[in-house]
Amino acid sequence: MKTLADLKKIREKAQEEMKLRGGNTRIKIVVGMGTSGIAMGAREVMKTFLEEIANRNLTDVLVTQTGEKGLSSMEPVVDVIEEGKPKVTYGNMTPDKVKKVVVEHVVNGRTVSDYVVATGN
Amino acid sequence: MTLEICQKYAPTKDNLIQILHDVQDTHPQHYIPSEAVDVIAEYLNVPANHIYGVLTFYTMYSTTPRGKNIIRLCESPPCYIKGSENMLRKLKVILGVQTGETTKDGMFTLELCACLGVCGNAPVMMINEDVYGDLTEEKLEEIIDKIRGMK
Amino acid sequence: MSLKRIDLLICCGSGCISAGSLKIKERFHEVLQEKNLANEINIIETGCMGPCDYGPVMVVYPEGTFYKAVSPEDVEEIVNEHFIKGRPVARLMLQDDEDRTFSTKKEVPFYQKQVKVALANCGYIDPESMDEYIATGGYEALGTVLTTMNQQETIDLVKRSGLRGRGGGGFPTHIKWQMVHDNASDEKYVICNGDEGDPGAFMDRSLLEGDPHRILEGMMIAAYAIGANAGFLYIRAEYPLAIKRIKLAITQAKEAGLMGDNIFGTKFCFDAEVRTGAGAFVCGEETALIHSIEGSRGNPTPKPPYPSSQGLWGKPTIVNNVETFGNVPTIYLKGAEWFASMGTETSKGTKVFALTGDIKNTGLVEVPMGITLRELIFDVGGGMTGGHKFKAVQLGGPSGGCLTAEHLDVPVDYESLKERGAMMGSGGVIVMNDKNCMVNIAKYFMDFCVDESCGKCSPCRIGLKQMLDILERITSGHGKDGDIEELQRLGEAVSKLSLCGLGQSAPNPVLSTIRYFREEYEAHIRDKSCATKVCLDLMHFDIDKEHCIGCSLCARKCPVTCITGNREEKYTIHQLDCVKCGNCQDVCPVKAVSRIPGMHMEVAAKREADNKLTNHYDD
Numbered sequence: 109m110k111t112l113a114d115l116k117k118i119r120e121k122a123q124e125e126m127k128l129r130g131g132n133t134r135i136k137i138v139v140g141m142g143t144s145g146i147a148m149g150a151r152e153v154m155k156t157f158l159e160e161i162a163n164r165n166l167t168d169v170l171v172t173q174t175g176e177k178g179l180s181s182m183e184p185v186v187d188v189i190e191e192g193k194p195k196v197t198y199g200n201m202t203p204d205k206v207k208k209v210v211v212e213h214v215v216n217g218r219t220v221s222d223y224v225v226a227t228g229n
Numbered sequence: 230m231t232l233e234i235c236q237k238y239a240p241t242k243d244n245l246i247q248i249l250h251d252v253q254d255t256h257p258q259h260y261i262p263s264e265a266v267d268v269i270a271e272y273l274n275v276p277a278n279h280i281y282g283v284l285t286f287y288t289m290y291s292t293t294p295r296g297k298n299i300i301r302l303c304e305s306p307p308c309y310i311k312g313s314e315n316m317l318r319k320l321k322v323i324l325g326v327q328t329g330e331t332t333k334d335g336m337f338t339l340e341l342c343a344c345l346g347v348c349g350n351a352p353v354m355m356i357n358e359d360v361y362g363d364l365t366e367e368k369l370e371e372i373i374d375k376i377r378g379m380k
Numbered sequence: 381m382s383l384k385r386i387d388l389l390i391c392c393g394s395g396c397i398s399a400g401s402l403k404i405k406e407r408f409h410e411v412l413q414e415k416n417l418a419n420e421i422n423i424i425e426t427g428c429m430g431p432c433d434y435g436p437v438m439v440v441y442p443e444g445t446f447y448k449a450v451s452p453e454d455v456e457e458i459v460n461e462h463f464i465k466g467r468p469v470a471r472l473m474l475q476d477d478e479d480r481t482f483s484t485k486k487e488v489p490f491y492q493k494q495v496k497v498a499l500a501n502c503g504y505i506d507p508e509s510m511d512e513y514i515a516t517g518g519y520e521a522l523g524t525v526l527t528t529m530n531q532q533e534t535i536d537l538v539k540r541s542g543l544r545g546r547g548g549g550g551f552p553t554h555i556k557w558q559m560v561h562d563n564a565s566d567e568k569y570v571i572c573n574g575d576e577g578d579p580g581a582f583m584d585r586s587l588l589e590g591d592p593h594r595i596l597e598g599m600m601i602a603a604y605a606i607g608a609n610a611g612f613l614y615i616r617a618e619y620p621l622a623i624k625r626i627k628l629a630i631t632q633a634k635e636a637g638l639m640g641d642n643i644f645g646t647k648f649c650f651d652a653e654v655r656t657g658a659g660a661f662v663c664g665e666e667t668a669l670i671h672s673i674e675g676s677r678g679n680p681t682p683k684p685p686y687p688s689s690q691g692l693w694g695k696p697t698i699v700n701n702v703e704t705f706g707n708v709p710t711i712y713l714k715g716a717e718w719f720a721s722m723g724t725e726t727s728k729g730t731k732v733f734a735l736t737g738d739i740k741n742t743g744l745v746e747v748p749m750g751i752t753l754r755e756l757i758f759d760v761g762g763g764m765t766g767g768h769k770f771k772a773v774q775l776g777g778p779s780g781g782c783l784t785a786e787h788l789d790v791p792v793d794y795e796s797l798k799e800r801g802a803m804m805g806s807g808g809v810i811v812m813n814d815k816n817c818m819v820n821i822a823k824y825f826m827d828f829c830v831d832e833s834c835g836k837c838s839p840c841r842i843g844l845k846q847m848l849d850i851l852e853r854i855t856s857g858h859g860k861d862g863d864i865e866e867l868q869r870l871g872e873a874v875s876k877l878s879l880c881g882l883g884q885s886a887p888n889p890v891l892s893t894i895r896y897f898r899e900e901y902e903a904h905i906r907d908k909s910c911a912t913k914v915c916l917d918l919m920h921f922d923i924d925k926e927h928c929i930g931c932s933l934c935a936r937k938c939p940v941t942c943i944t945g946n947r948e949e950k951y952t953i954h955q956l957d958c959v960k961c962g963n964c965q966d967v968c969p970v971k972a973v974s975r976i977p978g979m980h981m982e983v984a985a986k987r988e989a990d991n992k993l994t995n996h997y998d999d
Contacts, residue, residue, distance in 0.1 A: 349432025
């Protein structure tokens with residue numbers, strides 16, 4: 109390392125690794141991981157999100173989980189939260205649907221209305 | 230043995246304290262025998278009396294044989310406020326020794342020491358390099374039993 | 381690209397390690413492996429998070445959930461409930477007396493008045509990862525200084541910030557730097573003083589353990605400013621973890637080219653080495669420390685010459701405390717004016733305090749200078765434990781002094797404390813409740829200083845021992861008229877005549893307790909009574925015949941069989957034989973045994989009769 113520019117490169121990479129601790133995230137994906145969610149395959153859904161996001165090198169997306177959301181009949185349920193926009197809730201998710209949501213919603217900013225079960229708070 | 234340790238360091242006087250630490254830590258009885266002092270004196274080219282001066286100045290060095298495990302109970306005020314005196318009494322009972330003594334089986338030497346800097350978890354003690362905090366009489370028994378069991 | 385979705389930060393400062401955090405970390409690894417989650421969850425060992433009393437503590441990001449007092453048995457539940465199902469485990473969260481639950485670190489009251497500068501990364505980054513330090517802006521200050529500022533500008537910036545030494549004396553940092561800068565020499569040295577020994581202070585340990593690169597960066601900026609190419613970190617041998625982490629940091633910095641030759645492509649070269657102590661409190665004194673690094677006994681030498689002209693191996697040397705260096709990088713990153721905007725007129729910035737004793741939130745806190753003792757103890761520290769009353773606070777360890785409830789609104793800065801007989805010292809805050817005997821506490825501090833006196837100069841070697849003898853006499857019931865005055869006379873003489881800071885400040889705890897708790901000394905001497913029932917010779921045990929049920933348990937448990945009686949006549953303690961072990965009080969099922977202040981009449985009469993005892997006091 110010889111210059112401040114070199115340092116900056118390392119810093120940016122390291123900040124990316126630490127984004128879970130409060131970096132700049134554009135989109136937060138919250139997977140409902142209550143007992144019923146897990147029973148309906150929420151873990152697979154979560155895993156697919158993580159993989160898809162990693163594959164696409166999306167550095168500003170955070171995947172996290174939450175408990176039962178009360179929408180048992182529509183599990184697995186996923187919230188996509190974007191700064192300054194109403195929350196979008198997708199239901200009956202599967203790994204294939206996840207892939208579509210990542211491409212359409214997360215990357216291109218277009219809600220996949222077929223899967224939406226609720227919007228807003 | 231001592232010479233091998235010395236040779237890890239440059240033969241300058243400022244390495245004396247590190248060499249003494251190494252010699253003591255690697256000795257099965259955790260002390261610095263007089264033969265070792267002679268070797269170090271020759272290696273560093275300093276008089277043996279300088280080494281004894283240093284040895285006796287710092288409390289962590291011992292010139293007499295000690296146990297396999299060195300228990301150092303903090304006796305500084307923050308630990309005292311939180312009951313270190315009771316811990317000392319209990320340790321003496323468990324080990325059957327007074328402060329500064331070594332158990333008959335050579336497993337433990339009981340020492341007191343100044344602040345270990347873990348005052349947030351007072352009372353504390355250090356056994357070799359491990360710090361044990363929030364001590365209670367029950368915990369002391371557990372800790373000592375566990376080390377005895379490991380042999 | 382990682383699949384990580386959770387950063388689990390486990391506090392692995394020495395405090396939490398002593399409470400078992402390493403076992404918990406291992407357990408997490410096991411459980412995550414079993415459940416096939418290891419690739420989704422990052423386990424990060426951090427330095428001290430501060431609230432040692434809650435240890436072992438951990439924070440789960442991205443939510444920032446704060447868990448306290450976690451045990452290995454809790455791990456499975458955290459993984460199952462929180463990590464898998466997203467339901468944080470409420471029972472492991474902090475709750476206050478009013479049953480409020482604080483789920484995230486941000487909400488925990490302990491952190492709310494704190495402003496973290498030196499401690500900014502402690503408990504937030506992995507101290508063994510240089511990249512994480514860099515992610516928080518690490519080494520940018522060094523790069524900027526080296527490539528855009530000359531030496532004088534570097535010193536001037538510290539001057540404008542108003543930074544003063546955090547190790548005790550509060551000497552302005554820029555003056556030390558300027559003096560060494562101005563002393564032309566072929567070699568100069570930077571020494572980081574990590575020989576933290578004040579009982580009740582552990583911020584240097586936490587900083588070295590929790591954010592070692594910050595200290596190295598601070599040292600290198602100082603080295604550049606004064607024109608030094610070599611530095612030493614002197615760390616006490618009682619801190620093995622700190623030694624290990626700082627050595628690792630040096631290796632990493634060298635590998636990355638952040639230490640060594642031509643740093644940031646400039647002409648500046650720097651090398652650092654770690655030297656350890658071997659158990660001598662006096663080595664925190666700068667001249668003693670220098671002798672210790674040179675491989676000699678850690679005896680202080682008279683000043684002048686100051687280390688700034690003749691220090692290590694006779695060369696100009698600066699000796700700065702760990703926390704002082706910890707502030708340096710941030711001052712250069714955020715600017716001198718930013719730093720100077722915090723604090724008071726003469727004391728700028730923030731200060732790290734170690735809260736210990738009878739206080740709820742023991743641990744490490746960083747607050748702006750000028751905060752009142754009340755805010756520090758009651759807001760940040762959470763007040764007293766067990767509903768006891770605040771009695772006194774000892775600031776500055778064995779060199780400092782005691783302050784009382786009337787001083788709770790005193791702002792904490794160098795001058796305000798000094799005026800009242802205490803001192804900032806290294807920032808140890810030992811809080812005491814009304815169960816503490818101040819004479820006994822003063823004796824304890826004196827005992828510490830007698831043990832740690834190097835013995836070189838006679839005022840300290842002999843004077844302190846005399847003071848300790850008098851204190852032991854007083855607490856064992858042999859105090860006499862004039863003892864208080866004698867303590868004061870000796871204390872002032874030792875302060876004035878001692879060679880180094882240890883002796884000069886050692887009488888402070890005694891002098892300040894006499895100043896604020898004179899009546900306690902008088903009661904010990906005149907009435908032979910210790911109101912707090914701490915001094916065993918000045919209290920006795922007694923059995924209340926009204927309540928005694930004659931069960932004989934106390935008599936059976938008494939190690940010296942000094943309790944006799946029967947079911948009808950109840951039991952009596954024979955005071956002359958009692959060794960005050962307290963067993964009778966512990967075992968009494970109806971709490972009929974109590975501690976009574978004051979020497980028992982029989983004992984007092986016997987002592988008077990037995991003049992052989994007059995010269996005898998307990999060792």
